[in-house]
Amino acid sequence: MELRGILHGLTHQYHGKDQPVDYYLQLGEERLPLNELLGSEITISFLGEKNCIACGRKTNKTFNSGYCYPCFTKLPENDLCIVKPHECHYDQGTCRDASFGETHCMIPHYVYLAVSSDVKVGLTRKNNQLKRWVDQGAIRAIPIAEVPTRRMAGELEFHLSQFLPDKTNWRKMLKGDVREVDLLSLRDEVYAHFPDEFKAFRYREDEWIDITYPILESLDKINSLTLDKQESVGGKLIGVKAQYLIFENGVFQARKHAGYQVQVSASA
Template sequence: MQINGLLHGLVHQYQGKDQPVDYYMQIEQDKLSLNELLGQQVTISYLGQKNCIECGRKTNKTFNNGYCYPCFTTLPVNDLCIVKPHECHFEQGTCRDSSFGETHCMIPHYVYLALSSDVKVGLTRKHNELKRWVDQGAIRAIPIAELPTRRMAGELEYHLSQFMPDKTNWRKMLKGDVREVDLLALREEVYGLFPEPFKAFQYREEEWIEITYPILESLDKITSLSLDKLETIEGKLLGVKAQYLILDNGVFHAKKHAGYQIRVTA
C-alpha cells in the first residue's frame, strides 16, 4: 500500500468508551485507516515540498500547522484570540472575518475538565468537544460550564487556569502516565472557584466521557520524530493517540507536519 500527497493531519471517529477511536491519516482527499495498520511496518517519506493547506501556495515554511505566511497573518482561524479566547475582539469590530466570528465564536462553548497527563481545564465549541478531547489525548473528560460566547468561556478558563493546568504534558500523555482522578468530585471543588457572574453557567453531566485509543503497547522513552531532520521515518506502528503515531522507535506528530508532501508506505 502506498499513498502520496499533501498531509492534513489525523482525523478520527469516537466509537464509545468500550471501543478504540477510529483513526485516519488524511492525505489530500484520501483517508488512510491507521487502526488497520497496527503492528505493521510503516514508512513516511518527505517528498521535498510544502504547500499551504488553505490556498495551496508552495512555501518554504509552514505556520500554525500547515499554513503559508499570508494565510497565517490574515485568516481568522490563525488569529491570536484563537489560542487566547479571553482576548476575543469580535465585539470591538476588529475580527479578521465577521462571518467566521458569528459561526465559531458567538456561539455556545463548553469549559471542561479533561484527564490526559493530569487534569486540565480547557474550552471548546459545543458539539465539538469529542474532537477536541481526542486531539488532546484525553482518556476522560466532562464539561463543567456552558457559556454563550467564546470570549466568556475564555474568561472562565483563564480564571481557572490560575488554579490548575491548561496545558497537556505530551510525553506523559503518550506514556499513559496518568493519575486516577474522580472528575465528578473534582468538578464540585472547581465550582467553588467560579467567580460569581459565572456560577449561573454551571453545567452538570451525570457521568464523564471515557476515551480508549488504539494502542498495542506504550513506549518507555518518548523520542520525537521530525521530517525536518529525517527525510524518511520508518517503524512498526504500535498505536495512535491525540495527533501522534506511536512507532516502536519514536512518535510522529502528524498535525505539525500538515502541509508537507509525503509518501506513506505500509
C-alpha cells in the first residue's frame, strides 16, 4: 500500500470505552486507516516540499503545525488568544475575524478534568470534547463547568491552574505512566476552588468518560522521530495515541509535520 499527499495529522473516531479509538492518517483528502495496520511495517518519507494547510502555498518553514508565515500572522485560529483564551480580545473589537470569534469563541465551552500523564485542567468547545481529549491522549475525562464563552472558560482554567497542571507530559502519556484517579471525588475538591462568579456554571456528570487506544505494546524509552532530521521514519507500528504513531524504535508526532508532502508505504 502506498499513498502520497500533504500530511494533515491524525483524525479519529470514538466508539465507547470498550473499543479502541479508530485512527486515520490524513493525507490531503485521503485517509489511511491505522488500526488495521497495527503490527505492519510503515515508512513515512518526506518528498522535499512543504505547503500551507490553509492557503496551499509552498513554504520553506511551517508555523503552528502547518501554516505559512502570512497565514500564521493573519488567521484567527493562529492568534495568541487561542493558546491563552483568558486574553480573548473579541469584545475589544480587535479580533482577527469577528465571524470566527462568533462561531468559535462566543459559544458555550466546557472546562474539564482529564487524565493523560497526570490530572490536568483544560477547556474545549461544547460538543468538541471527545476530539480534544483524544488529541491529548487522555484515558479518562469529565467536564466540570459549562460557561457561555471561550474567554470565561479561559479565565476559569487559568484560575484553576494554580491548583492543577494545565499541561500534559507527553513522554509519560505515551508510556502509559498514569496514576489511577477518581475524577468524581477530585471534581468535588476542585469545586471548592471555584471563584464565586463561576459557581453557577458548575456542571455535574454522573460518570467520567474512559478512552481506550489501539496499542499492542508500550515503549520503555521514548525516542522522537522527525522528518526534519531524517528523510524517512517508520518501522513496525505498535500503537497510536493522541497525535502520535508509536513505532518499535520511536514515536512520530503527525500534527507537528502537517503541511509536509510525504509518501506513506505500508506492508504486512
